[in-house]
Amino acid sequence: MYWKPTLLAGCASVALLSSAPAAAEREHADDRDRHDARARTPVAVALGPRPYFLVDDMPDGELKQALLRCKRDANRPTMFSIGHRGAAMQFPEHTLESYLAAARMGAGIIECDVTFTKDLELVCRHAQNDLHTTTDILAIPALAAKCTQPFVPAQFDDAGNLIQAARAECRTSDITLAEFKQLRGKMDAANPRATTVAAYMAATPNWRTDLYSGPTSGTLMTHAESIALFESLGVAMTPELKSPVVAMPFNGMSRQAYAQKMIDEYKAAGVPPRRVFAQSFDIADVHDWIENEPAFGDQAVYLDSANTVAELPSAAELAALKASGINIWAPPIFALLADDGAGNIVASQAALDARAAGLDIITWTLERSGILADGDNGFYYQSFDAAVSREGDIMRVLDVLARDVGVLGVFSDWPATTTYYANCIGL
Numbered sequence: 001m002y003w004k005p006t007l008l009a010g011c012a013s014v015a016l017l018s019s020a021p022a023a024a025e026r027e028h029a030d031d032r033d034r035h036d037a038r039a040r041t042p043v044a045v046a047l048g049p050r051p052y053f054l055v056d057d058m059p060d061g062e063l064k065q066a067l068l069r070c071k072r073d074a075n076r077p078t079m080f081s082i083g084h085r086g087a088a089m090q091f092p093e094h095t096l097e098s099y100l101a102a103a104r105m106g107a108g109i110i111e112c113d114v115t116f117t118k119d120l121e122l123v124c125r126h127a128q129n130d131l132h133t134t135t136d137i138l139a140i141p142a143l144a145a146k147c148t149q150p151f152v153p154a155q156f157d158d159a160g161n162l163i164q165a166a167r168a169e170c171r172t173s174d175i176t177l178a179e180f181k182q183l184r185g186k187m188d189a190a191n192p193r194a195t196t197v198a199a200y201m202a203a204t205p206n207w208r209t210d211l212y213s214g215p216t217s218g219t220l221m222t223h224a225e226s227i228a229l230f231e232s233l234g235v236a237m238t239p240e241l242k243s244p245v246v247a248m249p250f251n252g253m254s255r256q257a258y259a260q261k262m263i264d265e266y267k268a269a270g271v272p273p274r275r276v277f278a279q280s281f282d283i284a285d286v287h288d289w290i291e292n293e294p295a296f297g298d299q300a301v302y303l304d305s306a307n308t309v310a311e312l313p314s315a316a317e318l319a320a321l322k323a324s325g326i327n328i329w330a331p332p333i334f335a336l337l338a339d340d341g342a343g344n345i346v347a348s349q350a351a352l353d354a355r356a357a358g359l360d361i362i363t364w365t366l367e368r369s370g371i372l373a374d375g376d377n378g379f380y381y382q383s384f385d386a387a388v389s390r391e392g393d394i395m396r397v398l399d400v401l402a403r404d405v406g407v408l409g410v411f412s413d414w415p416a417t418t419t420y421y422a423n424c425i426g427l
Contacts, residue, residue: 043104070420087099095221103233107419113125125172130170132170151166151197166200180220186204256288277328287325329360337401363411398410398421
């Protein structure tokens with residue numbers, strides 16, 4: 001079973017679809033749910049000022065007035081709000097602190113990107129080879145020496161022109177789990193002009209913050225630890241199996257065994273499959289889950305790696321995805337939205353084709369593009385940037401995604417925004 005949107009009276013709402021288990025199975029599931037509910041202690045939702053700032057910044061209109069009316073309302077967790085790497089706008093991604101922040105902002109689903117260490121333990125990192133930009137590994141000489149590419153300073157010519165960018169590459173597979181746990185997360189960034197490790201690491205964009213990065217925060221987590229945390233918080237989980245950058249098999253583990261190991265950790269923890277949205281950009285992983293773990297495969301998420309509108313799948317290709325057993329398609333936000341030429345954001349042709357094919361949709365990633373008013377908002381806004389001119393337009397983006405596209409949920413680097421919208425509109 002999985003969450004699926006239905007449109008009622010012009011407003012997106014959410015209904016839980018069931019695969020209609022037999023009565024005995026249903027009774028067992030109810031017993032397990034009662035046990036699970038006793039074990040979970042959901043946090044109180046506290047959104048902070050950002051959603052209200054965004055609503056205040058919207059152009060006057062019907063949507064703004066509707067969202068203003070909710071300013072004094074209490075908010076509840078919602079599965080429409082998905083914590084992308086936790087709350088990565090201001091907290092180091094895939095850390096305990098980032099995950100807790102996402103839950104406190106009402107994210108009903110939180111993501112752990114999954115990769116593996118040298119000793120084949122699963123950990124939460126956005127990529128197997130990002131430790132040099134997302135952790136302090138380069139500042140720990142004994143571990144930095146184990147990196148695939150230790151730090152190399154930038155080189156300049158006599159006129160001061162950059163001729164070789166600073167570089168490093170540190171992989172989770174370079175170190176053991178015990179070594180991984182010595183690291184601290186930091187905001188994902190690197191300075192290509194750096195001549196020292198300290199300068200290389202100090203590159204956080206000015207619209208983010210290092211306020212929550214430090215020697216007593218940025219706590220890294222294993223995949224199993226994330227499961228236990230998410231269970232205790234009462235949130236659903238969306239693990240993404242990251243593509244290895246090492247040759248597989250690695251230390252005896254095949255790609256298929258890696259994909260199965262991720263699912264096995266949910267089974268070992270007793271997490272009901274309906275609370276897990278396994279993701280992958282590799283369609284082979286999704287098909288493996290559908291075939292070998294159908295309870296999990298039923299709501300496995302196929303991530304679309306399109307970089308431009310021209311690379312998006314055709315209507316026939318989307319129909320083929322559905323026919324192959326895939327139920328949820330997850331493209332980047334630009335794939336689902338377009339500019340109608342009159343300043344309006346509208347559903348794209350790909351969005352309409354996906355719904356016609358019977359696919360449900362999740363999309364990524366909101367609030368990852370910095371300041372919107374500068375008019376150059378990059379990857380996520382490429383298909384409708386001409387219709388965006390201010391920070392409050394984030395709420396217009398959400399409204400079209402919810403009402404016109406009918407997405408199941410939206411990944412956000414700051415889940416308070418998606419939580420506010422969903423609670424106000426009635427998702």
